[in-house]
Amino acid sequence: MSRFQAGALVVYGNLGVHEVEGVGLRRFGDESAREYYTLRPYFSDSHDRSYIPTAKEGALRPVPRHSRRKPTLHASKRRSCLSRRGYRQRWQNIIRHCSTPMIFTST
Numbered sequence: 822m823s824r825f826q827a828g829a830l831v832v833y834g835n836l837g838v839h840e841v842e843g844v845g846l847r848r849f850g851d852e853s854a855r856e857y858y859t860l861r862p863y864f865s866d867s868h869d870r871s872y873i874p875t876a877k878e879g880a881l882r883p884v885p886r887h888s889r890r891k892p893t894l895h896a897s898k899r900r901s902c903l904s905r906r907g908y909r910q911r912w913q914n915i916i917r918h919c920s921t922p923m924i925f926t927s928t
């Protein structure tokens with residue numbers, strides 16, 4: 822019987838938080854089939870998967886319930902993103918209103 826079920830969040834070594842996608846028998850190369858955890862990085866949209874033998878589940882630690890929220894963008898970071906967007910719009914307006922002859926005329 823495996824310690825973690827599908828959907829559980831675990832910390833895998835120093836690679837961070839992963840979600841257990843499933844537990845099942847897998848065969849790699851010429852070795853006999855063994856039971857593995859299929860792990861997916863939790864804070865990433867990548868399609869990477871890690872396969873950890875259930876016999877080595879000591880490398881996995883459960884994630885405490887109070888820390889299971891995905892990070893949100895802090896309010897100060899949101900403001901800076903908006904101000905950057907404002908900068909971009911202002912520069913686009915300046916460039917749009919400049920006429921080409923005005924830029925290349927010599928005085």
